[in-house]
Amino acid sequence: MEIRQMENFIVVCEELHFTRAADKIGISQPTLSQQIRALEDELGVPLFDRVGKKTVLTQAGALFLEHCIQMVRHLQNTKDAMAELRNDQRGELVIGVLPSDLDYRITPLLVDFHAVFPKVKLKLVSSVYVLNQVLENEADIGIWLASVPDERLIRIPLCSEEYVLVVSGNHDWADRDYIGIEELRHIETVMFPEGFTGRELVDSYCRKYGFTLNTIMETSSATSVISLVKANIGGTVMPYPLIEAMNEPALRCIRIKDDPPYRNLEIIHRADRFLTQSAKAFIQKSIDYFNHG
Incomplete structure (x- = not known):
């Protein structure tokens, strides 16, 4: 039994179609059928x-698939370990990050890491599907919101961040320091689309108090949200440290009294994934950065 046979078997399991799987692998369908x-x-x-x-x-195929994935992963871990030893901390590290945090938040972390590991290529992937990227081995490490336990993952807490109402300096509420929870229902807002992680967190919070936000405009770009808020189209609800990192003097942050929503950030990676020294260093630097940065 060869590792290539197992890799090809995994592709057939993903496609459940021999012709498509053969095209994806780059061999003929008869050759693939013969391998199986x-x-x-x-x-x-x-x-x-x-x-x-x-x-x-x-049933036997499902059992074999489970072990094939483990064996292929163990082999890749071995190759990664040997490559690290051979290449003196070279290679590539793929990090999945929420779009708004990548745009506004973690540049100092990346600069600091590069200073210590200049030979390591960092590939930052902006996505609202960081969890799936890590689980599917598309990203080595993810910076993500706390979620339900999963035995496939190692999850390390980073920080807890308070959400605030953000308005333009020209907004009627711009001079306020606090608002009550119920007042949120009366302000027009600009938000990420439904289904986005941060939007779901805020919507769930509002539903707990029996209302939904009066959202008059939606955009998937954090830059666009902030530009619309600065233009006084409406307010938005975002984590305070994220707004603070933007350093926008035209924005005003208004805290939500008594029981504000929070997001809890974690750094995650697969439990069965080999971590290079550079990956371990990135994790530790992330912990330090989000706690003290």
Whole structure:
């Protein structure tokens, strides 16, 4: 049994279609089918069934897939470890980050890391799907909001951040330091679209008090949200440290009294992923930065 056979088997499981899988791998469909038959002969069990025109995994196939993923991952971990030893801290580190934090928040962290690991290529991926990127091995590390426990992940708390109402200096409420929770329902807002992580957190908070925000404009860009708020189109609700990092004198932050919403940031990586020394250093620098930066 060869590692290439296992890798190709994983692709077939992802596609559940031999022709598409063969095209994705770059080999002919008959060659791929022959590889799968060879695996089935070696294991002594069928790995796939045909149900009508559909290809489905057998119970044995599902079990074999679980172990194939582990073996391929262990091999990649070994290669990563050897490459680190051979290349003197070279290589690439892929980090998944929420878009607004990447745009406004973590530049000093990246500069500090590069000063210590100048040979390591950092690839920053801006996404609202950081959790999935880490789980699917598309990112080595993710900076993400706290979520439900998952045994596949190592989760390290970074910080807890208070949300505030943000308005233009020309807004009617610009001279206020605090507002009550109920007052949030009376202000027109500019927000991220429904489904975005920060929007969901704020919406859930408002629902707890029996109302929804009066959102008159939605945009998926943090830069656009802030520009619209500065133009006095409406207010928005964002984490205070994020607004503070923007250093925009035209903005005013108004705290929400008694029970403001918070977001809890974590740094995450797969529990079975080999961490290079540079990856471990990035994690530690992130902890220090978000706690003291």
